[in-house]
Amino acid sequence: MLCGLGIFLPSKVVTNQDLSLFMETTDEWISTRTGIRERRVVERGTSTGDLAVEAGARALKSAGGEPADLVILATTTPDHPCPATAPAVAHRLGLLEAPAWDLSAVCSGFLYGLSTAAAFIAAGTARRVLLIGADTFSTIMAPADRATRPIFGDGAGAVVLRAGTAGEPGALGPTLLGSDGSLRELITVEAGGSREPLGPGDPDRPGRYFTMRGKSVFRRAVARMTEAAAEVRARAGWAPEDVDCLIAHQANRRILEAVAERLALPMERCALNLDRVGNTAAASVPLAMADAAASGQLEPGHRVLTTAYGGGVTWGAAALTWPSITPELT
Structure with missing residues (x-):
C-alpha cells in the first residue's frame, strides 16, 4: 500500500x-x-x-x-x-x-x-x-x-x-503492463547506446537528441491508455461512476480528454497539472498525484485509476485507494 x-x-x-x-x-x-x-x-x-x-x-x-x-x-x-x-x-x-x-x-x-x-x-x-x-x-x-x-x-x-490489507486506504489494486517493441522508433534517442555509439567527433550528431512521431504516438497512446485503464477498472470491479479520480500520464491535454471521454469520466474527475509542469515522463504520475492531493481533488478513500504510455513502446495502468497523504508541493 x-x-x-x-x-x-x-x-x-x-x-x-x-x-x-x-x-x-x-x-x-x-x-x-x-x-x-x-x-x-x-x-x-x-x-x-x-x-x-x-x-x-x-x-x-x-x-x-x-x-x-x-x-x-x-x-x-x-x-x-x-x-x-x-x-x-x-x-x-x-x-x-x-x-x-x-x-x-x-x-x-x-x-x-x-x-x-x-x-x-x-x-x-x-x-x-x-x-x-x-x-x-x-x-x-x-x-x-x-x-x-x-x-x-x-x-x-x-x-x-x-505491506497492507486490501481494505486499507492506500491499498494497491489490480495492475496491468504491456509493451510492443515493433514500435520502438516512435519515441527514441537513436545514438549513445551500443547499437549507435557516440564518438569524440559526434557531439552534435542529430541522433543524440530525443525524437517522437507525435501523430502516431497520440493515436496509440489514447488507445492503449484507455484499454489498459478499462481492463484494470473491470478487474477492480469498478463502474465508471465508481472512479473518483483518473490520474493519467500528463502528456498532452487532448490525449487526456480523449482517454477520459472513452472511459466515460468527466474532466473534473481527472488530475491535470501539465499546464504548469509539462510532460515530466516518469515523474508525471506521482507529480499529478501530489497536485491532486494538495488541491483537495483527492481525499482518503477515493478510488483512483492511473494509466500511462511511453517509449518502447510501453503502457500500463493500476487501481488504488487513496490514503491520507498531503504532500508538500515545490
Missing part, C-alpha cells in the same frame, strides 16, 4: 513566451495543441539524481521517516550511462546497502515500478519500497526543436509502499 508521497521540481520556470524568443513558436501555438503553458527546467549542473534525492527524502518523511529497504528509480535520463543512478540516490538518502536499481520504461516507468515494488512486497523480499520517478528531459532535447522542446519539463516524484 502507498503510505508516503514526495515531489521536487526545479526552481527555474520556462514559459511558452520564453521559448518563443529562440524558436519559431508562440504561446497560443503551444497551449492550444498541448495544454502546456510553462514547465520547470534544471540549471546546468543539476542532475536527475539530485531531483530524485529531494523527492525521495520528502516521500520518506511523509511516510513517517522509517527507512526503505529497497529503492527503484524510474528514469530515462540517468546521471551516467554507467553505473545506475539509483544506488547513489539510496546512498545519499542514508539507505546504506539497500538494493537499488534503475528502471527504464520512459513515461510508463512509474507504473512499471509500482507493479515491481508491489511484487517484491508480496513476495516478502522487501518490507518498504521507495519508488522514485525522475527525469530531466531538457538535457536530451534539441535546443530549438519545436516538436519536442515545448512539451517536456523536468521533475521528480516519489512514493513509499509497504
